[in-house]
Amino acid sequence: MSVTFLQEPVIPGFYPDPSLCRVGSDYYLVTSTFHYSPGVPIFHSRDLVHWRQIGHCLTRRSQLVLDGCRSSLGNWAPTLRYHNGKFYMITTNVNIGSFYVWSEKPEAPWSDPVWVDWLGIDPSLFFDEDGRVYITGTAGPEEPVGIYQSEIDMETGKILTERRLLWSGSGGHAPEGPHMYRVDGMYYLMIAEGGTEYGHMVTIARANSPYGPFEGNPDNPILSHRSTNHSIQATGHADLVQMEDGSWWALFLGIRPVSVPFVGRYHHLGRETFLAPVTWSAEGWPVIGDQSKMTERLTAQTLIQGDEYLPVSIDNFDSTQLQLCWNFLRNPKSGDWSLDERPGWLALHGSATTLNDIGSPAFIGRRQQHFNCTSSTFLSFNPLREGDEAGLTVYMNEHYHYEIALTYDSKIGRKVIFRRRIGSLWKIELEAKVKGSSIILGLDAEPSTYSFYYAEPNGEKIPFGAGECSMLSTEVAGGFTGVYFGLYATGNGELCSVPAYFDWFEYTQQ
Structure with a gap:
């Protein structure tokens, strides 16, 4: 055939x-x-x-x-x-x-x-x-x-x-x-x-x-x-x-x-x-x-038409093991993540290690495999002190990554932030106060741009920052790897005061 x-x-x-x-x-x-x-x-x-x-x-x-x-x-x-x-x-x-x-x-x-x-x-x-x-x-x-x-x-x-x-x-x-x-x-x-x-x-x-x-x-x-x-x-x-x-x-x-x-x-x-x-x-x-x-x-002429193996687009974290698409950065610490602690959720216990470090942060990620795709997650996280942070990252390496995350501000309470790390430069470009401890974080990827958004439960999507794909490319960031979409938590130099729970993660090719 x-x-x-x-x-x-x-x-x-x-x-x-x-x-x-x-x-x-x-x-x-x-x-x-x-x-x-x-x-x-x-x-x-x-x-x-x-x-x-x-x-x-x-x-x-x-x-x-x-x-x-x-x-x-x-x-x-x-x-x-x-x-x-x-x-x-x-x-x-x-x-x-x-x-x-x-x-x-x-x-x-x-x-x-x-x-x-x-x-x-x-x-x-x-x-x-x-x-x-x-x-x-x-x-x-x-x-x-x-x-x-x-x-x-x-x-x-x-x-x-x-x-x-x-x-x-x-x-x-x-x-x-x-x-x-x-x-x-x-x-x-x-x-x-x-x-x-x-x-x-x-x-x-x-x-x-x-x-x-x-x-x-x-x-x-x-x-x-x-x-x-x-x-x-x-x-x-x-x-x-x-x-x-x-x-x-x-x-x-x-x-x-x-x-x-x-x-x-x-x-x-x-x-x-x-x-x-x-x-x-x-x-x-x-x-x-x-x-x-x-x-x-x-x-x-010689290839048979095999079954097309489509990866599961949504992971509800209902299994006792992570799906095979997920990876850790380096050797994970067993206490940093769990699928048993809250059944049906991924629990991440943020450590002092951050995405900027050459270490093993509380992180799981899957490869970006398509130019046009979307990725989103439902996060339940009630940070109690400044430095507590959990969210969704677009990650190339410790020097080049973007985040949309939930964190805490002693003046206004819980807030969502959008941050870009490009080489030695990093900046929180947007921040907004949010009411509850549950939030949907997501991104839309196109060949040249990542567009981020958040939504409170049952609320509308709120556009929240963008970043160039080229800034996370091998030509800029170096190395031999590719971009990951990851879930993470960190205490930014200290242990996070509370765990972050992720109910689901979705990746869809467009």
């Missing part, structure tokens, strides 16, 4: 560095999470187009230590592979080192980390037909740039052979994100080059042996949108998969920048996961998309 669809991300929002594997008719995919927890979400699909999150690989502190982790550090570039009945996910916690975890079921709890004495980042695993297993990754701090490889014992994580430089790339800076494949007896080494910005690209080399020597494709890069006006930019960091029917596909990251007239391009949704077909040239090289470019529309 033929399927035609726009070349939009198959997993929209901040889901970068995709890696996948096939098990029979099922496909599983993981992405990077950096300083957010739980770490490394895992998705399932039957057709490569429709993906549903089924869990996380890193769900407990023994697997994921993010204390003091600066924004955009933490866990980078996972690789997912399946071998002899086990799934393996290998990654680097850049604050600590590289490790892998394994599980017999992808949605089930994963093992404790097996740490690997391995330099560099972006480790990948390759299980060869003769039983040998190889680890590949980037250069260490004192090594010439390029992709290095050793054999590894998967029972212990012990490196069995000396590191060997396989390939220095095609000449682009930052060769990284390697994946090894064996196709028709040849070994193919596919990597990312050019940095994960607008010069990002995918290149490939091949050899008769996993040790090389590797010969670069004369038509490199095999995927790049650099120096083009394509609506999707920074394409790179790809992984290949072959479907049951023999067809080949690539999943890779890209960004969708918004053009601001006379200013430039900005992207704030983060690096997203895209899909493109792969063909093989007469010379035996993979060709991604239309001669290394994505087309605006893709017609695929």
Whole structure:
């Protein structure tokens, strides 16, 4: 059956560095999470187009230590592979080192980390037909740039052979994100080059042996949108998969920048996961998309029409566990949040930590995945002292975020505020007295603007401030992540005097 669809991300929002594997008719995919927890979400699909999150690989502190982790550090570039009945996910916690975890079921709890004495980042695993297993990754701090490889014992994580430089790339800076494949007896080494910005690209080399020597494709890069006006930019960091029917596909990251007239391009949704077909040239090289470019529309003869997994638009916090879309900043403190304290509500106990700190505030957030969307929440909060604060944030990192929140003023009592934090500058731009302790806080997102509002129960929406999306973009704020919509509470340097209760949270694509 033929399927035609726009070349939009198959997993929209901040889901970068995709890696996948096939098990029979099922496909599983993981992405990077950096300083957010739980770490490394895992998705399932039957057709490569429709993906549903089924869990996380890193769900407990023994697997994921993010204390003091600066924004955009933490866990980078996972690789997912399946071998002899086990799934393996290998990654680097850049604050600590590289490790892998394994599980017999992808949605089930994963093992404790097996740490690997391995330099560099972006480790990948390759299980060869003769039983040998190889680890590949980037250069260490004192090594010439390029992709290095050793054999590894998967029972212990012990490196069995000396590191060997396989390939220095095609000449682009930052060769990284390697994946090894064996196709028709040849070994193919596919990597990312050019940095994960607008010069990002995918290149490939091949050899008769996993040790090389590797010969670069004369038509490199095999995927790049650099120096083009394509609506999707920074394409790179790809992984290949072959479907049951023999067809080949690539999943890779890209960004969708918004053009601001006379200013430039900005992207704030983060690096997203895209899909493109792969063909093989007469010379035996993979060709991604239309001669290394994505087309605006893709017609695929081989994909089945899978079920479209639509995330729940409203969370009433009726479950005993958070939905899989929610994340914490770094390792959460168990006493800062609860779904049991007031059944049907999310309770946040504000700590001294704020959204401006490199710490773990009382915060849960979900990715903004669409340019045009709305988000709102019902908050019950009765602050008793100045400094008590709870609300809704649009959050890029500790230096760039917007809030609409309920707080306390000793002169007028409860009030709603709108605040913007841009770098070292921050300002409460609007404030208004409110009568009760219950309030609806919300925002409407468009490609270039966030518009905020509040409403008292059974009252009308009151517009209450706006902020540019570009100020929360990677081009301004830096880093490798994307915007989150979050619920939070803080005592701004002290413990909050009362808990904040959130009855529901709604996210709707427009």
